[in-house]
Amino acid sequence: MSSTALSAASSAKKAAPGLxxxxxxxxxxxxGTSPLYTLRECLKAAGGITQTNVFGIVSLILWSIIIVVTLKYVSFVMRADNEGEGGILALTALASGVAPVRLRGVLLTLGVFGAAMFYGDSMITPAISVISAVEGVTLVDPHLTEWIVPISLVILTGLFKLQKRGTGAVGTVFGPVMIVWFVTLAALGVSHIVTHTAIVQAVSPLYAVKFVAQAPATAFVVLGSVFLALTGGEALYADMGHFGKKPIRLAWLLLVLPSLVLNYFGQAALVLEKPSAIAQPFFQSAPDWALVPLVLLATAATIIASQAVISGAFSMTKQAVQLGFLPRIPVVHTSTHEIGQVYVPFINVTLYAAVVFLVVFFKSSDNLAAAYGIAVASTMLLTTLLMYFITHCLWRWKPLATAAVILPLALVDAVFVSSNVSKVLEGGWFPLLAGGVLFTVMTTWHKGRETIVDKMKTDNMPLVALIHSLCDGAHSPPRVNGTAVFPGGVVDMAPSAFLHNLKHNGVMHQTNIFLAGTTDNVPHVPDERKATVVDLGHECYAVTVHYGFMEIPNVPFILELAQKQMPNWKYEPADTSFFLARDTVMATGESKTMPLWREKLFAFLARNAAQAAEYYSLPANRVVEMGGQINI
Structure with missing residues (x-):
C-alpha cells in the first residue's frame, strides 16, 4: 500500500484515467454489490409491497447514499488525509496528533475499536457477497438450491487460496469487469424505470419523510436494512491512499452513484409491477436470456468486492503492527516492485475460517444480512467523532461551524447504529463478538508493550551512563573485531541484548550501534529523516529510527542511511552481527495496570509473535539471539 500511495500521488495528473x-x-x-440484496431486505423488514413502502424505501436509500457517502465521505471526510492516506487508523493517528494530550488515549481507544469492527466487516463481506450472487442460480433451476452453500464455499476457498500469489495480475482486470458491472446495473434499472416512470417521483425526500412519519417503528427497523446500501462507504476513505481523492470522486460521481441509483429505482419499479419478484428483485430484473450471464457477472463482481476487503484487512494489520496494537505478524510481499502488495498468512487463514463458518452457519444472504451492518455502522460513527477533532483542532473551524457539520452527521450515524442493534440477536452478534475479541487483543498488546517499556526504563541503565562506565574505567571489557547492532531498543536505554552479551560473553565489539525505533503519526517518513545518529564516544552510536505507520522496519537499509552520519564507519554485512533479545514474558499477577488474565494473554501473544529477525529484515546467518525473562 505504501508505495502504491506514493506512486499515486506522484503520477495522479499523468495517469488520472488509469487511477x-x-x-x-x-x-x-x-x-457496488449491495443491490443484490438491499431492496429485498428492506421490503421484507417493511412487511411487504405497498406503494408507500416502495416509494418511501427507495427514497430512503437514495438520500442515505447522498448524505452518508456523497456528502460525508466523498465531500468531507476525504479532506482529512494523513499525507494522502485514509482509513480509521490513519485518521486516528492524525486526530491524536492534534487533539489535547489528555484525550489522546481516548482517541486511540476509539480508533482501535473502529479497526476491530473493520475486521468484522472483512469477515462478513465475502460471505454475503458471494452467496448472494450464487443464489441467482435458483432462478435458472430451483433444484440447485441445495448447491448454493457448496458452490459458495468452492469459490471462497479458491479466492483465499489465491491470496498468496498477490493481486497484481488479477487487479488489471478488476476495473474493466466492474465497469461492465456498473453499466449493467444502470441498464437493468433503466429498463424498468421506463415502464413505470412514476417511481422517479421517489427522488423527492418527502416520500422518505412520509414513510417514516406514518410508521416510525417500522421505519426504524427498515433503516437497519437501508444501511446495507452504505456498507462500502468506509472503503472510499480507506482506499484513498491507493488512488487519490480526485479519481475516487470522479468514479463515484460519474459512474458508480448514477448506476446504483438507477438500479435501486429500477428494482422498485419492478416489484410494483410484479410483486412476486420480491424474492429476487435484482436477478428477476433481467430478461430470461440474460440470467445466466448476469449470475456469472455478479459472481465476478462479488469476488472482486471480497478481494478488496481482504486486501484491506492485510493492510490494516500492517498498520496495527507498526502502531503497536498487534504483535509482530509475518508479512509477505507479493510484488518485487510494489511494496504495498502484501499477504498476511495468519490473517488470511483467520478470515477464511470465519467466512466458512458464516456461510455454513447462516446458509443464505437473507440470514447473513441480519449479521451485516452493525460493525460498519459503528466504524462510521467513530469516523465522525474523530472528524470533530480534525475540524476543531487541525482545521481550526469555529465551534458553530464544527457543530453544524458534525452533529447532523453523528445523529445520522447514531440512528443507523441503533437501528442495527435490533439485528444483534439475529446475527449481528458475530461481528460484535469478533470485533470484541480483536479489540481486547489489540488493547492488551498495546498496554502490555507500555508495561514492558516502563519496566525496561526502571530496570535497565541509561545507555550513555553505561557506555561511559564501561569504557572510561580501568576494567573495560575487551573489544572484538566487527560491528554489533542492537535493534528494537528503547530510546536512551541500554538494550537487554547488549546487557546479556556483556554478562555471558564479557566482551564488546569494536563498533556498537544501538537502534531505537519509533512510529510517527504519518504514513511515511522521508529517508533523510528516518535515522538520527548520536555519537556516544568509544565507537558507540545511538540511532533513533523514525518509521511511518505504513512502513515495515528494514534494519540493513537503516544502517545504510545511518553510515552517512558516521564518517568513520561503513556498513559491511559480512562484518556485522545483529544481537536480539529473545525474552520470555511471564505473567505474575503483580502488574498494577493489567489484571492477571490480561497479563497471561499478553504473555501468550508475545510467545507467538513472529521472529524479530524476520520482522527487521535481518540476514539469518548474522543474527545472535540472547534469551532472558521478563516478569510483569
Missing part, C-alpha cells in the same frame, strides 16, 4: 479505472475496480466493489 479512475483502478478505483472503480478496487474501491467500489463492496458498495
Amino acid at each position: 479512475v479505472l483502478g478505483a472503480i475496480g478496487v474501491v467500489f466493489g463492496d458498495i
Whole structure:
C-alpha cells in the first residue's frame, strides 16, 4: 500500500484515467454489490409491497447514499488525509496528533475499536457477497438450491487460496469487469424505470419523510436494512491512499452513484409491477436470456468486492503492527516492485475460517444480512467523532461551524447504529463478538508493550551512563573485531541484548550501534529523516529510527542511511552481527495496570509473535539471539 500511495500521488495528473479505472475496480466493489440484496431486505423488514413502502424505501436509500457517502465521505471526510492516506487508523493517528494530550488515549481507544469492527466487516463481506450472487442460480433451476452453500464455499476457498500469489495480475482486470458491472446495473434499472416512470417521483425526500412519519417503528427497523446500501462507504476513505481523492470522486460521481441509483429505482419499479419478484428483485430484473450471464457477472463482481476487503484487512494489520496494537505478524510481499502488495498468512487463514463458518452457519444472504451492518455502522460513527477533532483542532473551524457539520452527521450515524442493534440477536452478534475479541487483543498488546517499556526504563541503565562506565574505567571489557547492532531498543536505554552479551560473553565489539525505533503519526517518513545518529564516544552510536505507520522496519537499509552520519564507519554485512533479545514474558499477577488474565494473554501473544529477525529484515546467518525473562 505504501508505495502504491506514493506512486499515486506522484503520477495522479499523468495517469488520472488509469487511477479512475483502478478505483472503480478496487474501491467500489463492496458498495457496488449491495443491490443484490438491499431492496429485498428492506421490503421484507417493511412487511411487504405497498406503494408507500416502495416509494418511501427507495427514497430512503437514495438520500442515505447522498448524505452518508456523497456528502460525508466523498465531500468531507476525504479532506482529512494523513499525507494522502485514509482509513480509521490513519485518521486516528492524525486526530491524536492534534487533539489535547489528555484525550489522546481516548482517541486511540476509539480508533482501535473502529479497526476491530473493520475486521468484522472483512469477515462478513465475502460471505454475503458471494452467496448472494450464487443464489441467482435458483432462478435458472430451483433444484440447485441445495448447491448454493457448496458452490459458495468452492469459490471462497479458491479466492483465499489465491491470496498468496498477490493481486497484481488479477487487479488489471478488476476495473474493466466492474465497469461492465456498473453499466449493467444502470441498464437493468433503466429498463424498468421506463415502464413505470412514476417511481422517479421517489427522488423527492418527502416520500422518505412520509414513510417514516406514518410508521416510525417500522421505519426504524427498515433503516437497519437501508444501511446495507452504505456498507462500502468506509472503503472510499480507506482506499484513498491507493488512488487519490480526485479519481475516487470522479468514479463515484460519474459512474458508480448514477448506476446504483438507477438500479435501486429500477428494482422498485419492478416489484410494483410484479410483486412476486420480491424474492429476487435484482436477478428477476433481467430478461430470461440474460440470467445466466448476469449470475456469472455478479459472481465476478462479488469476488472482486471480497478481494478488496481482504486486501484491506492485510493492510490494516500492517498498520496495527507498526502502531503497536498487534504483535509482530509475518508479512509477505507479493510484488518485487510494489511494496504495498502484501499477504498476511495468519490473517488470511483467520478470515477464511470465519467466512466458512458464516456461510455454513447462516446458509443464505437473507440470514447473513441480519449479521451485516452493525460493525460498519459503528466504524462510521467513530469516523465522525474523530472528524470533530480534525475540524476543531487541525482545521481550526469555529465551534458553530464544527457543530453544524458534525452533529447532523453523528445523529445520522447514531440512528443507523441503533437501528442495527435490533439485528444483534439475529446475527449481528458475530461481528460484535469478533470485533470484541480483536479489540481486547489489540488493547492488551498495546498496554502490555507500555508495561514492558516502563519496566525496561526502571530496570535497565541509561545507555550513555553505561557506555561511559564501561569504557572510561580501568576494567573495560575487551573489544572484538566487527560491528554489533542492537535493534528494537528503547530510546536512551541500554538494550537487554547488549546487557546479556556483556554478562555471558564479557566482551564488546569494536563498533556498537544501538537502534531505537519509533512510529510517527504519518504514513511515511522521508529517508533523510528516518535515522538520527548520536555519537556516544568509544565507537558507540545511538540511532533513533523514525518509521511511518505504513512502513515495515528494514534494519540493513537503516544502517545504510545511518553510515552517512558516521564518517568513520561503513556498513559491511559480512562484518556485522545483529544481537536480539529473545525474552520470555511471564505473567505474575503483580502488574498494577493489567489484571492477571490480561497479563497471561499478553504473555501468550508475545510467545507467538513472529521472529524479530524476520520482522527487521535481518540476514539469518548474522543474527545472535540472547534469551532472558521478563516478569510483569
